[in-house]
Amino acid sequence: MSYAVKEMFLTLQGEGVNAGRRAVFVRFAGCNLWSGREQDRASAICQFCDTDFVGVDGLGGAKFATADALAEAALGFWGEGDTSLFVVLTGGEPMLQVDDALVDALHARDFEIAIESNGTLPVHPGIDWVCISPKAGSEVVQRSGDELKLVWPQAGTDLDEIERWDFDHFLLQPMDNLQAVANHAAAIALVMDRPHWRLTIQTHKLLGLR
Ligand SMILES: C[S@@+](CC[C@H](N)C(=O)[O-])C[C@H]1O[C@@H](n2cnc3c(N)ncnc32)[C@H](O)[C@@H]1O
């Protein structure tokens, strides 16, 4: 199978428990909760997306014909003898495209594989670090993993239910939009009220990283 990748870039993981870690990001094109077109945003299930995932025209983006070709491109961001190779599969929704061949090709090159997924599709069992970010109004089937990262506030979220899911870390990420200041305050207030949760912020945006 081939893979549609919007962009591929080296940066620091900006979010969550692995924040600060050197990582190559593979941003897959396409999502099942929004078309990516602005005219569809208001009617989408997920309306607050901060990302352009349409097409394969970004820096490092391409239609990769094979898993090996994609994995080689990711490896190209690292130097000979480098250790701690880390790749973050994101999108768009990566689980629309991630398959056995890709997981095997990345592991064969010694990558530790993380994923950022909306949880509406089962995550590939070979992935080493699973981050699920539920979206109100969607059915989350992937209810276990390493970190649950809830963008806040999201009307219609059942916090009691989510707290019963099987994750090692429960993180609240303030929504980045025109109400960012109020969203920070709401997230802080929620953590104060429900210490099951921890605040995470999008550090790459503060630092001017991609
Ligand atoms: C662009 S999504 C791609 C991966 C996957 N589709 C998902 O939603 O988890 C990457 C991460 O950014 C988060 N995100 C998207 N838009 C955001 C926003 N406006 N503010 C804060 N986080 C946002 C998502 O919830 C997710 O954790």
Ligand SMILES: Nc1nc2[nH]cc(C(=O)O)c2c(=O)[nH]1
């Ligand atoms: N630096 C950086 N960290 C990130 N963590 C999750 C991201 C994403 O868009 O999935 C992201 C991103 O786009 N950039």
Ligand code: SF4
């Ligand atoms: S599910 Fe993820 S990629 Fe899809 S629109 Fe929402 S935040 Fe963006």
Ligand SMILES: [Mg+2]
């Ligand atoms: Mg992002």
